[in-house]
Amino acid sequence: MIDGWYWKFIGVGLIIYSMIVGMLVPLKPSIELVAPSAAKTGQQINLEVTGYNTNYSGSASIRAWLKDEEGNAVLSKNVTVINAQNLVANFDIPGFLPSSDRVVPFTLILDHPVDGAMVSPDAVFITQDSISKVEGQTLWQKDIINDLTLNTAFTFPSMSLIRETIRNTFYHVPLWFAMVIIFGAAVYWSIKYLRNPQSYQYDNRAVGFTSVGILFGILGTVTGALWARFVWGSYWSWDIKQIVTAVALLIYMAYFILRNAIEDDDRKGRVAAVYNIFAFVALIPLIFVVPRMMDSLHPGNGGNPGLGANDLDNSMRMIFYPAIIGWIIIGLWLANVRYRLLDIKYNLMNK
Amino acid sequence: MLKEIKALIQKDLLLDWRQRFSLASVILYLACTIFIVVIATQSNNPGLWNAVFWIVVLFVSSNAVAKSFIQESDRQRIYYYTLANPIAVLTSKYIYNTLILFVLSMIAFGLLTFFTINPVRLNGLFFLTLFLGATGFSIVFTFTSSIASAASNRNTLLAILSFPLLLPMLFTLLKLSQQSLGLITDTSYETDILILVAIDLLLVGVSFLLFPYLWKD
Numbered sequence: 001m002i003d004g005w006y007w008k009f010i011g012v013g014l015i016i017y018s019m020i021v022g023m024l025v026p027l028k029p030s031i032e033l034v035a036p037s038a039a040k041t042g043q044q045i046n047l048e049v050t051g052y053n054t055n056y057s058g059s060a061s062i063r064a065w066l067k068d069e070e071g072n073a074v075l076s077k078n079v080t081v082i083n084a085q086n087l088v089a090n091f092d093i094p095g096f097l098p099s100s101d102r103v104v105p106f107t108l109i110l111d112h113p114v115d116g117a118m119v120s121p122d123a124v125f126i127t128q129d130s131i132s133k134v135e136g137q138t139l140w141q142k143d144i145i146n147d148l149t150l151n152t153a154f155t156f157p158s159m160s161l162i163r164e165t166i167r168n169t170f171y172h173v174p175l176w177f178a179m180v181i182i183f184g185a186a187v188y189w190s191i192k193y194l195r196n197p198q199s200y201q202y203d204n205r206a207v208g209f210t211s212v213g214i215l216f217g218i219l220g221t222v223t224g225a226l227w228a229r230f231v232w233g234s235y236w237s238w239d240i241k242q243i244v245t246a247v248a249l250l251i252y253m254a255y256f257i258l259r260n261a262i263e264d265d266d267r268k269g270r271v272a273a274v275y276n277i278f279a280f281v282a283l284i285p286l287i288f289v290v291p292r293m294m295d296s297l298h299p300g301n302g303g304n305p306g307l308g309a310n311d312l313d314n315s316m317r318m319i320f321y322p323a324i325i326g327w328i329i330i331g332l333w334l335a336n337v338r339y340r341l342l343d344i345k346y347n348l349m350n351k
Numbered sequence: 352m353l354k355e356i357k358a359l360i361q362k363d364l365l366l367d368w369r370q371r372f373s374l375a376s377v378i379l380y381l382a383c384t385i386f387i388v389v390i391a392t393q394s395n396n397p398g399l400w401n402a403v404f405w406i407v408v409l410f411v412s413s414n415a416v417a418k419s420f421i422q423e424s425d426r427q428r429i430y431y432y433t434l435a436n437p438i439a440v441l442t443s444k445y446i447y448n449t450l451i452l453f454v455l456s457m458i459a460f461g462l463l464t465f466f467t468i469n470p471v472r473l474n475g476l477f478f479l480t481l482f483l484g485a486t487g488f489s490i491v492f493t494f495t496s497s498i499a500s501a502a503s504n505r506n507t508l509l510a511i512l513s514f515p516l517l518l519p520m521l522f523t524l525l526k527l528s529q530q531s532l533g534l535i536t537d538t539s540y541e542t543d544i545l546i547l548v549a550i551d552l553l554l555v556g557v558s559f560l561l562f563p564y565l566w567k568d
Binding site: 194243247250251254257258261262263267270271273274275277278279281282283284285286289 | 499501502
């Protein structure tokens with residue numbers, strides 16, 4: 001199919017690149033924890049901020065703001081750095097809030113001259129006793145958050161709960177992509193075989209691709225389960241995507257059982273090819289429609305699955321896409337070895 | 352083509368009428384299953400009712416459809432294909448099995464309601480779900496039984512080939528059925544109905560394309 005050997009090096013190179021760079025690049029400095037998380041109007045509060053991957057002690061001029069959804073903000077009086085990960089931001093909360101709600105969530109924004117701006121959404125919930133939106137709007141100001149520093153270092157996004165496990169994006173997700181494409185390739189060779197029932201090689205290719213697809217499905221499930229152990233709390237949570245993978249594996253294992261249940265070689269190849277195509281078509285709604293109908297625990301789900309702007313930023317794309325291509329090439333190579341072996345077996349048997 | 356389909360359905364009806372005991376055995380199987388399940392669960396919980404109902408319908412459907420291709424001999428089949436267009440044979444089986452499965456799921460509903468409760472709030476939606484379920488089950492079971500008929504130990508094979516394929520359909524059916532039982536409120540259940548119809552059409556289309564490769568030997 002593909003001649004030569006250079007593409008194998010490309011595949012291995014991409015995988016090694018994704019593993020090394022994916023592991024070594026640090027996470028973007030961010031806010032891990034803010035305490036206390038509740039306050040009242042008119043109070044003076046000391047917000048203790050715990051950072052992740054931060055270097056607070058490296059700078060003297062850190063600024064902090066509290067901001068509501070509409071952009072009304074207040075600047076902190078002073079920021080005291082304790083060490084690289086901890087600082088205390090001192091705020092005078094005004095007597096009124098710029099809202100007619102009793103409790104309003106405020107977002108904490110920190111600006112560090114080197115690390116860049118960090119945001120902790122809904123960090124503090126402020127309760128007001130007497131409500132006056134008009135007075136609140138004079139006490140809180142718009143457009144005072146300015147001169148934010150942009151961190152231009154090559155980093156991965158740091159998301160609460162997920163944190164370092166975001167690196168699993170480079171191993172787990174590409175395996176899943178590669179699996180769908182490899183099962184697609186199996187369908188392609190199944191169709192080719194149905195059109196030319198004499199060429200046993202096509203049938204062997206369908207078998208090779210299907211077995212590699214199952215391998216990738218198992219690897220994808222395992223890498224996902226390990227990740228889920230840390231983020232969701234258990235290896236298996238009956239998440240819709242976990243169910244989908246399990247069903248896909250069941251379907252393709254049934255493919256091999258079907259093959260073994262038919263004795264006649266000609267008939268085996270033809271019936272297996274028919275089942276392979278039919279199964280893939282029945283899987284399409286399962287892979288692409290059902291996960292969109294149900295809530296999933298997966299990042300980016302609960303409305304829009306796939307690769308949202310929050311899941312992937314440009315730094316991650318630079319590792320994610322090569323990893324996908326790399327795994328697809330590795331899959332082609334594995335299938336290639338598998339079906340060449342099957343061809344040799346066939347030739348030996350029929351001599 | 353239409354004439355052929357009509358004649359083939361009549362043939363199936365006539366065959367089943369002459370061998371009434373074979374269909375009666377499926378109904379008896381259904382009654383026994385429901386009886387055991389009701390004794391085992393002893394509950395009037397609508398959520399459980401829903402689960403039990405669909406599990407019973409799924410297994411009974413697999414047994415009822417297994418008759419269509421699996422119990423015919425290879426020679427008998429070849430004879431049909433020489434008499435009629437193979438696609439017409441397949442279509443007639445789809446239609447006939449849909450009818451049989453719909454009737455069977457109605458009987459299952461009647462028996463389960465008789466023994467336990469009737470939790471159905473939206474009757475129209477529930478029977479539409481039953482019909483959609485019968486259609487989908489009929490398509491998947493009929494086609495996989497024609498695949499399984501090529502192999503040995505056909506009945507086990509039918510189950511492992513078709514149950515995973517039915518899951519996407521079953522998800523949607525369970526959701527619609529929960530909706531009609533008032534267990535969940537979902538304003539967009541029309542989309543679910545459309546998805547079921549789309550899955551059915553997709554599978555029918557693919558099976559028409561693939562069927563000629565299955566029966567030619």
